[in-house]
Amino acid sequence: MTSVVEWSPREAEALRAALRLTNEEFAEQLGVSVRAVANWRKGGESAISLQIQRIFDTVLERATDAERERFERLAGLGAAAADGDELRRRLEASTNLHSAVGWLQGGRDDDAAAGVLAAAAQLDAAAGPRWRTAETNRSAVAERLHQYYADGFGDRRPVQIDLDNASIALTILSGADWLSRPLDLRADEAAGRFTYDHDAAVVPQPESDTWRLAAATRLAECLVQETRFVDGQLYRMTGWESQPDGVRTSFTTGSFAQYALTVDLLEAETLAAVQTGGEALPLRDLMLPTVDSVLDPGSRNCMGGALALTAFARPAQGARPADFALLVQERGAKVLNASRRLAVIPKCFHEPTSEPTWDVSVGTSLARELEEELFGKPEVDTTLDTRRTVDPMHPDLLTGPMRYLTETSPAGWSMECTGFGFNLLTGNYEFPCLVAVHDEGFWHRCGGDVESNWESERITLVSSQDRAGLRSLARNPAWSDEGLFAFVLGLRRLHELHPERVALPHLEIGFTQ
Numbered sequence: 001m002t003s004v005v006e007w008s009p010r011e012a013e014a015l016r017a018a019l020r021l022t023n024e025e026f027a028e029q030l031g032v033s034v035r036a037v038a039n040w041r042k043g044g045e046s047a048i049s050l051q052i053q054r055i056f057d058t059v060l061e062r063a064t065d066a067e068r069e070r071f072e073r074l075a076g077l078g079a080a081a082a083d084g085d086e087l088r089r090r091l092e093a094s095t096n097l098h099s100a101v102g103w104l105q106g107g108r109d110d111d112a113a114a115g116v117l118a119a120a121a122q123l124d125a126a127a128g129p130r131w132r133t134a135e136t137n138r139s140a141v142a143e144r145l146h147q148y149y150a151d152g153f154g155d156r157r158p159v160q161i162d163l164d165n166a167s168i169a170l171t172i173l174s175g176a177d178w179l180s181r182p183l184d185l186r187a188d189e190a191a192g193r194f195t196y197d198h199d200a201a202v203v204p205q206p207e208s209d210t211w212r213l214a215a216a217t218r219l220a221e222c223l224v225q226e227t228r229f230v231d232g233q234l235y236r237m238t239g240w241e242s243q244p245d246g247v248r249t250s251f252t253t254g255s256f257a258q259y260a261l262t263v264d265l266l267e268a269e270t271l272a273a274v275q276t277g278g279e280a281l282p283l284r285d286l287m288l289p290t291v292d293s294v295l296d297p298g299s300r301n302c303m304g305g306a307l308a309l310t311a312f313a314r315p316a317q318g319a320r321p322a323d324f325a326l327l328v329q330e331r332g333a334k335v336l337n338a339s340r341r342l343a344v345i346p347k348c349f350h351e352p353t354s355e356p357t358w359d360v361s362v363g364t365s366l367a368r369e370l371e372e373e374l375f376g377k378p379e380v381d382t383t384l385d386t387r388r389t390v391d392p393m394h395p396d397l398l399t400g401p402m403r404y405l406t407e408t409s410p411a412g413w414s415m416e417c418t419g420f421g422f423n424l425l426t427g428n429y430e431f432p433c434l435v436a437v438h439d440e441g442f443w444h445r446c447g448g449d450v451e452s453n454w455e456s457e458r459i460t461l462v463s464s465q466d467r468a469g470l471r472s473l474a475r476n477p478a479w480s481d482e483g484l485f486a487f488v489l490g491l492r493r494l495h496e497l498h499p500e501r502v503a504l505p506h507l508e509i510g511f512t513q
């Protein structure tokens with residue numbers, strides 16, 4: 001009889017899939033919320049209670065032989081390694097990977113699926129995916145990339161943060177004009193800063209056997225590790241222009257698979273080179289060889305997103321003066337970006353919600369992700385699941401906290417873009433932002449409803465009046481570069497708005513020389 005020593009979200013999702021039940025049907029059978037099932041399906045890291053584990057045991061005992069066999073295969077139980085026939089059956093069943101394999105195939109004569117299967121046969125099913133490595137020293141990565149691009153820096157240079165006489169170099173390429181003009185994302189004028197490009201050219205596949213092997217290996221890792229991989233739409237940047245009133249950007253829609261199998265491979269290659277002391281970066285040489293190429297988003301699958309320091313005003317309590325509650329997350333092991341790193345929250349891909357032409361403002365992505373990452377709205381992120389609701393941000397579907405902000409206190413909060421830059425490590429574009437809830441009533445009414453979703457391993461709350469705590473947090477080496485970029489810019493802007501509530505450490509934001 002099949003047994004599970006300790007049920008995790010992985011085994012829970014395997015059981016649901018083996019029984020061929022929808023989220024709603026599985027939730028009803030177990031007596032749990034649909035949101036809990038959705039989080040298991042997305043790979044949530046939270047522990048499952050002993051009561052629910054006992055229910056899982058009972059459901060598995062009552063399963064048919066065919067259902068138990070499917071569960072064993074989906075959960076990775078039984079044989080330590082899969083043979084060729086088993087891998088092929090698994091790939092055939094992994095419909096979420098089919099569009100990615102099809103794009104990799106293109107118009108070539110060789111069999112892309114065979115390449116994925118060959119790469120999968122060489123992987124250790126017990127090993128974690130290489131492309132989620134998070135243990136590499138961040139400053140060493142920045143130094144490696146600064147050396148790689150050293151001869152090409154001009155007006156755009158890597159950001160450097162000076163914090164109480166300690167200098168922190170980042171991999172974010174930016175300029176003074178990109179960091180000096182906060183943009184109110186809730187104002188009508190913000191719409192003109194983000195435009196949809198209906199005539200954008202398609203980015204061709206790289207012409208390289210090295211790249212094809214790396215892309216096939218990426219899909220093989222997803223197959224062996226049974227990673228969720230959904231080829232949803234993302235916004236792809238096609239151009240930017242600096243103007244006196246700020247930077248203006250244009251986008252078209254692109255495929256998540258095309259991003260994951262091209263420039264998203266650069267991070268793993270760079271981390272591996274830093275870890276091993278290797279000099280060769282063949283994928284970077286191919287896809288992002290110069291600073292000029294970094295600054296030319298239309299030449300690649302340049303995806304990226306918005307990430308925001310979120311701050312909630314609180315009244316004075318006891319010895320603590322009136323302040324803002326600032327939220328910082330430690331990313332979980334199963335997220336696609338910044339795994340096991342510190343980041344602000346929300347952190348999201350810039351992607352359409354319902355209408356690509358009109359959803360193109362970064363503010364739309366941020367509002368959606370506030371709902372999903374902090375306010376408890378399930379299954380909004382289209383890179384992780386298939387969207388069933390036509391308009392998931394319709395006013396009738398808003399959560400209680402978002403309804404409070406938009407209906408009860410529309411003037412009591414702000415959402416601003418605090419800068420712009422390109423990430424040298426990934427080639428992504430980055431829009432750091434600040435979401436500030438100035439209305440203390442929100443925390444009183446809705447603070448108990450603020451919770452992180454499956455993407456966060458844990459949440460740290462720090463007071464904006466805790467100068468020593470802010471300094472220590474900013475110096476933590478576990479930050480992702482884009483996360484620290486957003487944190488310090490957001491903290492600086494919050495101090496400009498509410499100096500009486502923010503005990504700002506000595507902070508200067510400049511550029512490497």
